[in-house]
Amino acid sequence: MSVIEISCVEVWREISNYIDNDVAPDLRARMEAHFKSCAHCKAVLDGTKNVVKLVGDGVEYELPSGFSDRLYKKIKGK
Amino acid sequence: MGAPAAYSDASQAELLRRACDGDKEAFYTLVRPCERAVFVAAMSILNNSADAEEVAQEAVLKALAHLAGFRAEAKFSTWLIQITINEARSRLRKDRRHLYESIDEQRTDEEGDYSPKDFADWREIPSEALRRDELRNALKQALAILPLKYREVLILRDIQNLSIEETAETLGISQGNVKTRLLRARLQMRDALAPGIDGSWTSGKPEYKKVRPW
Numbered sequence: 329m330s331v332i333e334i335s336c337v338e339v340w341r342e343i344s345n346y347i348d349n350d351v352a353p354d355l356r357a358r359m360e361a362h363f364k365s366c367a368h369c370k371a372v373l374d375g376t377k378n379v380v381k382l383v384g385d386g387v388e389y390e391l392p393s394g395f396s397d398r399l400y401k402k403i404k405g406k
Numbered sequence: 407m408g409a410p411a412a413y414s415d416a417s418q419a420e421l422l423r424r425a426c427d428g429d430k431e432a433f434y435t436l437v438r439p440c441e442r443a444v445f446v447a448a449m450s451i452l453n454n455s456a457d458a459e460e461v462a463q464e465a466v467l468k469a470l471a472h473l474a475g476f477r478a479e480a481k482f483s484t485w486l487i488q489i490t491i492n493e494a495r496s497r498l499r500k501d502r503r504h505l506y507e508s509i510d511e512q513r514t515d516e517e518g519d520y521s522p523k524d525f526a527d528w529r530e531i532p533s534e535a536l537r538r539d540e541l542r543n544a545l546k547q548a549l550a551i552l553p554l555k556y557r558e559v560l561i562l563r564d565i566q567n568l569s570i571e572e573t574a575e576t577l578g579i580s581q582g583n584v585k586t587r588l589l590r591a592r593l594q595m596r597d598a599l600a601p602g603i604d605g606s607w608t609s610g611k612p613e614y615k616k617v618r619p620w
Contacts, residue, residue, distance in 0.1 A: 330446055336482060337519055338524060340519065340520065340521065341519055341589070342595070343589065343592075344589035344593075345585060345589070345590050346584065347592075348570070350570070350585075355495070355530050371512070372522045372593075372596070375591050375596045375600060376593060376596050378596075379595045379596045379599065380564055380592060381593050382541075382545060382599070383545065383549070383560065383564045383565060383595065384564050384565060384567070385479045386541065386542055386545050387444065387448045387542075387545050387549060389442075389445065389449045389455075389458075391441070391442055391445055392455055392456075394430065394457055395445065395459060395462075396442065397440070398436070398459070398463070399434075399441060399462070399463055399466060400434055401465070402467060403430050403433060403434050403437070403466065403467070404434075406429055
């Protein structure tokens with residue numbers, strides 16, 4: 329099956345939706361075909377996927393120590 | 407201490423009823439499973455732990471005061487995060503340090519396409535790299551310099567794992583805006599982190615030496 333070609337700019341515009349599995353099947357097929365032939369876009373895709381994973385796994389905002397207790401006291405004191 | 411267990415829809419309704427009748431323990435039980443999410447939502451906007459805690463407390467007290475206005479069909483955590491984000495934004499508005507970053511600008515998405523600036527080829531970041539302080543710090547720094555409107559979307563979506571719909575509802579923007587901002591946020595994060603992928607986070611392993619084959 330041949331797919332209609334898609335430009336790099338169009339691919340970048342949809343790359344985040346692609347990662348979220350939120351593109352129509354025909355667009356998905358065009359993007360997949362593009363990733364096979366364009367090393368730059370494949371690199372952007374891999375890197376962006378990595379970012380999503382890194383942000384999800386690696387960014388931690390530690391609750392300040394005693395946060396829960398202070399919050400509880402605030403609620404009780406109100 | 408592990409994360410407090412979530413409660414079922416049925417017990418949410420019961421806890422709400424009791425909390426509305428003035429039962430503070432019931433209210434705290436409702437809040438407890440969301441307290442981290444509330445803190446992170448405040449951090450996403452304020453980027454300062456002490457301010458974020460203060461705002462988180464204010465938001466929780468505001469939720470308590472307005473509990474009667476909570477629609478039972480909504481998710482309590484989403485509602486609480488919404489209040490927190492509003493509180494954090496109004497704190498920013500009052501804060502002179504942030505005058506240059508106008509909150510009202512947040513409502514528009516006027517920018518055009520974003521082109522990646524760095525084509526480093528990261529196949530995979532080894533999981534042990536995440537334990538390295540260098541990478542953790544780089545992540546935090548990259549996140550801190552993201553414009554607010556991108557940072558808050560990225561945090562709700564990729565750290566708090568809210569859906570597109572929940573993120574839109576929480577921030578009071580359209581789902582289309584969430585997607586546009588998320589795209590920009592992820593690509594900018596990628597560009598910000600790409601320089602370190604050449605080796606500083608990968609212990610010079612041979613498979614990561616040729617990240618820029620062009």
